[in-house]
Structures are given as structure tokens and as C-alpha cells.
Amino acid sequence: MARPRVLSGIQPTADSFHLGNYLGAVRQWVTMQETYDAFYCVVDLHAITVPHDPAELRRRSRVAAAQLLAAGLDPERCTVFVQSHVPEHAELAWVLNCLTGMGEAGRMTQFKDKSAKQGESAASVGLFTYPILQAADILLYQADRVPVGADQKQHLELTRDLGQRFNHRFGETFTLPQPHILKEVEKITDLQDPTAKMSKSSSSPQGILDVLEAPGTLRKKVMRAVTDTGTDVLADDDNKPGVTNLLRIQSALTGTPIPELEARYAGQGYGTFKKDVAEAVVEAFSPIRERTEKLLANEAELDRLLAIGAERAGAVARGTMATVRDRIGFLPRA
Numbered sequence: 001m002a003r004p005r006v007l008s009g010i011q012p013t014a015d016s017f018h019l020g021n022y023l024g025a026v027r028q029w030v031t032m033q034e035t036y037d038a039f040y041c042v043v044d045l046h047a048i049t050v051p052h053d054p055a056e057l058r059r060r061s062r063v064a065a066a067q068l069l070a071a072g073l074d075p076e077r078c079t080v081f082v083q084s085h086v087p088e089h090a091e092l093a094w095v096l097n098c099l100t101g102m103g104e105a106g107r108m109t110q111f112k113d114k115s116a117k118q119g120e121s122a123a124s125v126g127l128f129t130y131p132i133l134q135a136a137d138i139l140l141y142q143a144d145r146v147p148v149g150a151d152q153k154q155h156l157e158l159t160r161d162l163g164q165r166f167n168h169r170f171g172e173t174f175t176l177p178q179p180h181i182l183k184e185v186e187k188i189t190d191l192q193d194p195t196a197k198m199s200k201s202s203s204s205p206q207g208i209l210d211v212l213e214a215p216g217t218l219r220k221k222v223m224r225a226v227t228d229t230g231t232d233v234l235a236d237d238d239n240k241p242g243v244t245n246l247l248r249i250q251s252a253l254t255g256t257p258i259p260e261l262e263a264r265y266a267g268q269g270y271g272t273f274k275k276d277v278a279e280a281v282v283e284a285f286s287p288i289r290e291r292t293e294k295l296l297a298n299e300a301e302l303d304r305l306l307a308i309g310a311e312r313a314g315a316v317a318r319g320t321m322a323t324v325r326d327r328i329g330f331l332p333r334a
């Protein structure tokens, strides 16, 4: 039997992925390449929904792809590609735009959050239709599963709604995808504001741990992370959000269950605990940083791998779009 399909994407909007991207998404991508027919893309079309610099986007797209390979995605076992290399993403997004209600798109909370920053009327229409392009990414590959963090739940619901609507109006065409969200790591929070999501667009540099950051900086940031009153290392989301976030991070990185960590640090205060969290982060990130640097030193090879990915992704995307064009009633080109 064919393996179930997985698709996910990540934006090349920063110089490095952060711990939230890594634990919430990328680590699952690596695991899932073993048992799924997996497609992972660097979503550069999404990256231009906010103002950007062209040279920087090009550089960050390579850095993003290199980090994915460095984190363990193997081009022999999964398909890694750049979204703009497969023009069908934009084409399907157009079709889905025409099936989405203004009100429906207007309810997307990420748009509300992101547009509030620049003022809603200054936000681009592209930012408004961002989730519809995301739906196109997913539906194009007939994905069964989409590994993401909790912040993407609403976009996944929209994706299912649009897929279902298309199927209903034009005939069974799309697989309806399920989100794949791991509870323990679905929302890694900001080290300085542990009730907010760790985020490349809104966290302060002190609140975010970047995969490509120097070990010394990572250690400092963890040691300075906001902890809570008291001295007990205990998971308690309501009263100890800072400590709880660090416990989740350490547990995810070391594979040690939280109760075991709580017992280990009983009566020791926060110092030793934070030092160990810092080491766990450095140990996880250092090999990824080193491999990323090596991959970036050979751009031609990296671009070659991405071209292979685009070829494989394009074959699937062209197949789906041929059906979509037919179902929607576009006149075939003679």
C-alpha cells in the first residue's frame, strides 16, 4: 500500500529558525520522512506577504533549505523544495481565493495579529490571502497529515473547509488533511514573556533561541530566561509559565519525562536546572549549525538538491492541477 502523504512548510523570513520552529515542526518532519511520503517546502511566496528585501529573501531561502537538510531531512527519503519553483501553488491559490468568502478570510486570527502591527489598511492583500495560499500548498499534494505548531490550527481548518467545498461543488478531488500537532511542543513560549509564543516576528532577541546562534549566546539567554517566584522546578502552566516552558524544552530535547525532571531538581533551585536546559539546547543546535555552514559553503550542490526536489514536487502538483483545471471548467489548450 502507498504510504500516506505529509506536507508542511516554513517561511524563510529570518536568518535562522528558532526553537519553536524546531520543536513544534521541523523535528516532526524529520521523524515523519521515515513512514510517510513526505513533501517539505520553503514557502517563499508566503515570505513576500510582508515587506522584504530581494537579496535577503534569496539568501534566507538557501539558509532555510540548508537548515532543513542539516536538521536531518534526507533528500533520498523526502522531497525538499522551494515553493516558488512550483508555479502550481500560486495557480491553485487563485482558484481557492475564488471559493473563499471575504468574511471567512477575515476571521483568520494570524492575519488580525500581523496586520494590527502595520495597520490593517497598510497590510497587503497577499497577507490577507496568506492562509488560502497555505491551503493550496497542502491540497496540491493531497496531503493526509500536516505537522505544524498550534498556531496553525485555524489555517488547517480553513484548508479542510476549502477542500471540502471544492469537492462538493466540482467533484471529489482533494484529500482532506489532518493537522499533526504534538501537545507537549505545540507552543514553545518566549523566554522573556513566557505567556506569549516564541516568534520570529514578535519576540525580542532575548526571548528567542535561534538554531544558528553561537553556543555562548544560547547559554546566556537560557540563564536569563524569566523564571517564576519560588524556587521549585515544577510544571504549572498557570503559576509557573517560565519554568514550565523550560521543562517542556528540556523534556523534548532529552527525551526525559517532565515528572522525572521535577524529581531530579527537587530542592536545588533554578540555577542547576537552567544550566542543564542550556546544555540540552546547545547540544541539539550545534551539530545543526555546523552542518548548515557546510551546506551553505557549496551553493551549487544545495541548489542541485533543491532542483531535484522541485522536479518531484512539480510532478505531483501538475497532476493535481490538471484535474482542477478540468473540474473547474477551464478550456484545455489545444
Ligand code: TYM
Binding pocket: 007, 008, 009, 010, 011, 012, 019, 020, 021, 022, 023, 024, 025, 043, 046, 133, 134, 137, 138, 146, 147, 148, 149, 150, 151, 152, 185, 186, 187, 188, 189, 197, 198, 199
Ligand atoms: P512559520 O515559518 O511561521 O512557522 C513554521 C512552523 O513552526 C511552527 N512554530 C511553532 N511551534 C511551536 N512553538 C512555537 N513558538 C512556534 N513558532 C512557530 C509553526 O506552527 C509552523 O509549523 N503558515 C506556516 C507556513 C506554511 C505551511 C504551509 C505550513 C505555509 N504553507 C503548508 C504547513 C503547510 C507557518 O506558520 O510558518
